[in-house]
Amino acid sequence: MKEEVRNLTTQLAVIGSGIAGFAASIFAVRRNIAVAQIGNTGAVAYTTGYLDLLGKEDGSPAAVIDPWQALDTLAATQPDHPLAKIPAADIRRSFTEFTAFLGECGIAYGKPQDHNVTALTPAGTLKQTLCVPATMAAGPRAYAEKMPCVIIDFNGLKGFSGRQVAANLQDRWPGLTTERIGFPDMSHGEIYPEVMARALEVPATREKLADLLKKAAGEAQVIGLPAVLGMHRPDHVKAELERLTGLTIFEIPTMPPSVPGIRLREMFEQVLPEKGVTLIPQQKVTALSFDSGAATLCLCDSFGPIRLRAETVILATGRFLSGGLEAGLTGIREPLLDLPVTQPESRAHWYCDRYTDSRGHAIHRAGIEIDSSFRPLMTGGRPYSERLFAAGVILAHQDWIRGRSGAGIAIATAYKAVEAAERFLSSSSSS
C-alpha cells in the first residue's frame, strides 16, 4: 500500500512541545495566527507546576526574593542572557497572559507578583518561584505565617516522606508535623501519584479520603499532601476536599514525572486542538527546509507522512533531554538544521569537578545564538532565515537549572518569538 503524503499549510509551525512550545502556540492562537505544533510532549510532564522566573542569583547560592530587580542586575552583568534582552514589562505580560490562559482552561494559577513565592519541595527544602498553581498556594502562605500544619503522606507512595519534609523544616516551622495514612482502596503495595490523582476525580474516593484527612489533621487547620488532587479538575477536587474536611489543603510537588506536569500536558493536548491548533503530538520533525515562499517540514503521524508548509517557524526543541541539542564525543550540535552552537572549547570543559557547584556547569550555557528578533544566527551573524525564530532553553548564555529560570525563559522568549513572527507575517501579507 502506498502512503499518500498529506499536504498541510499554516502560518506558524511550532516545533517542540515543552513549556516554550505550548506557550508559543497559546500566544499565537490569542493573536489569531494559524498554528501547527509538532513534538514529543514528554518534557512538560517533568515540570513541577511551579513557574519560575528567576529564583537564584547567578553564581551564588543566594535566593532571589525580587525577580524584577534581579532582572535589572542580569541585564547589567549578563547582557547576552535571553531574559536580559526582553523588557521586564513584556516578561510580566507574558506570565500574566500564560497563567490567565491556564486558568481559563481549568488549572488556576496565581498572578505574577512583585516578589517571588517561597514554595515547598518534597525534600523539605524551599524554593523561590514566581507563580504557583492554586492547588499549591496555601503551602507558601502556611509557611510564611508558620501556621500549625500536618504533612500527610501515604503508605506505598515512595519518594515522598512527610517525616523528611518536617525534619528539614522543623527549626523554621515548629508547628509542622506529619501523619501517614493509607489511600482509600489502595491499602497494599506500591501506589502511584497519577493513579491516586485519577481516583480523586471520583466523589466516593474523595469522601473516603476526607474522613481520613480529618482524623489525621488533629487540631491543625491546614494540611499538605503530595500533588495528587485530581488530574483534569484539580481546583474542583481541592475545593471539594476542603468542603468535606473543613480544612485548608495544599499540594507539594512529587518527583517527576509528577501530577502537576501531567495535568498541564493533558490539558494542552485537549484544549489546544479545540482552540484551532493543529497539534501533532509525539512526532518528530525529520526535515526542515526553507525557500523564498515558506518553510517545509517533513514528519509522519499515525496516518502517514505529512508535508507541512509554514510561513514562519518557531524552534522550541529544548536541550539534551528533549533532543533540541545533541552532546557527542566531539561536541554539541543542533540536529535539525545544524545551526551553529555556542559551546565550551572542548568536552573537558563541559562540567565543573563538583556536581552541585553553585556556579553551574559550562555545558548549560551552550546553545544557539539569536538576534533581537529572536532569529537564530549562522556563523558570521546573519539570520538563518527571516522565517525562523527560536524560543526556550535551546538559547545560549543561560543556565536555567542554576538560575531557577526555566519557565521564565520558555514563556518570555516564546512571547517575543511569537511577536516577531507576527510582525513578519503582517509585513509579508501587506507587501
Place this chain on the structure above:
Amino acid sequence: MMQEQTIATEVLIIGGGVTGAGVMRDLSLRGLHTLLVDKRDLCAGASGGNHGLLHSGARYVSNDPHSAGECRQENELLKKLAPQCVEQTGGLFVAVEGDDPGFAEYFPHLCRQVAISCEEIAISEAKRLEPHLSDRIFKVYRVADATIDPFRLALENVAHASAASGSRYLPHTEILGFEIADGEIRAALCRDTRTNSLLRVVAKQYVNAGGAWAMDISRLAGCTDVNLLYSKGTLLVSHDRMTRHVINRLRLPGDGDILVPGGTVSVLGTTSVRTMNLENIRPTVAEIDLNVKEGAAMIPALATARYIRAFSRVRPLLQCNLGDDDREAKRGFALLDHTSQGLANFCTITGGKLTTFRLMAEKTADLVAARLGNNEPCTTTSVPLPDGEACRWTEPGASPKYWYHANNADDMILCECEMVPQSAIDEIVKGAPGAEKEMTLEAIALRSRAGKGPCQGSFCGIRICSYLYDRGYYRDASGLRHMRDFFNERFKGQKTVIWGQQAAQMELAEALHCGLLGLDTLEEE
C-alpha cells in the same frame, strides 16, 4: 580535644581493601581477634577500582611468569571456595590486524610453561561466541579467566571474620600515628573522619594493608623500607554488557585492551599514567577517549556504546619490580616484616593484585600468627567463604530475584534501575559489615547495587533518602547533605562520560537535584 576511647585487640589491620579483609578472615579463622580500620570504607582504593577480573594468569605469562602461576592457582581456588563472588565467564585473547603475529604464535608456549590452559579456537567459533568481535581479528585463544565482585568478596571476608572470632570493622577511621617504645608499636592513634573523635587502638600486632597508601602508613611508624611508585589507571563502564567472556587483546599490555563483563555491564580499561598524587584521582576526557579508541579495535561497538561511568584508581607498584611500562612491571606482592626498621610487631603487605589477595593474606597471616605464637595453620585454602545474608546485595541481577521470590508487594523497589527493594536497605543498615546508625547513602550503595544503573543513583538517591527519614535513621538536615554528597560522589565517575543519552539523563537529574530540591544551595553544618 575530645576524650579518646581505647579499643584492645590482638591484631590491628589497617586498610579495608580485599587484602586487609582477607588478612582479617585468615587470622580470625586461626582464632585471633582482629580490628580492621579504613579511612574511607571497604574497597575504596584499588580493590574497588579495577576490572573485577579473576585472572587465569595468561595475562602475565610474557612478563611475569611467577605471578602468572600464582594467578592460575588462586583462580582455581576462588572458583571453588567463593563461587558466590565469581562468574565463570571464560576469557578470550584476541589478536587484531596490526598486532605482532609472532607474539600471537608464541603465546600458547608461554602459557604452557606455567601450566596455564590455553586453547586456540577458530575465528568463526570466536565470532559465534562473541558476535561483537571485530572482523579484523586473526588469532583467538580461550583461557580460564573469570570475573569476581571485589565488594562482595571484601564484605564476605569481613562478615566471616566477625562470625569466627568476633573481629570488628570500623569504616572512616584514619591512622594518625603510632606510639612506639622498646622496638614495638604499643598503640595506634586513630581519628573518626566523620565525627573527628579520637580512638586509641592497643594491639599486639599491627598489619599495614594500606595498598597505595602503605608507604605513607609505614612512615607513620618510622619505617623507610616501603618504596612505592603509583600508577593511575582509568576504566569505564558501559550501560550494557557487551560480551559474555572476558576479552583480552593478544599483545603486550597496552591501553584499553581488556573488556570484562560485570553482571549487566562491561568494564573497559585501562590507561596507565605515573602519578605522585593519591587523593582526588579523577578520570580525564583524554583517558576516556583513548580507552574507547583502543577498545573499539577489538569490539567496534565500543565506539558507539553508551557509557554510564568512569573511574580511576591508583595501584601501588613496588620499585624493585619496575619495567619500562608500568603495566609491564612485575605484579608480585611484597610482605615486609620491618625487623630491619627496629620494629618487631609491624608488617606491611602491598603490591599484588585482586586475584592473589587470598595468597597475600595467607603469607601475612602466617607471619603475624607466628609472631603471636599461634600455631594454627591457614585454612582459607579449604574452608569455603560463607554466603552472608547482608552481603548478597552487591551482585548484579540478584536483587530482582530475591524480591520476586519473596513476593511481598509492600516491599517497594527503591532503586528502579537495579531493582533494590526497601528490605535490602533494611538488611544492610541492620547487619552489613560496617553498618552503623546513620549510614551515608554512599555506604549503602557500596553494599548494594543501588545507584549502579543508568541513572547512577539520581532517582534512587532521593527515594532511599526519603526511606531513611521514614525509618528514623535520618532526623534532620544532615540527611539531605548525605544525599547531596552521594550525588557529588557519583558525579565524579560520570563527569567524563556525559554524552549522548547520558547528557539527557544528567540534565534531568540536575534539574531535579538543583532546580527543584536546591541541593546546590544547602547550608553546611
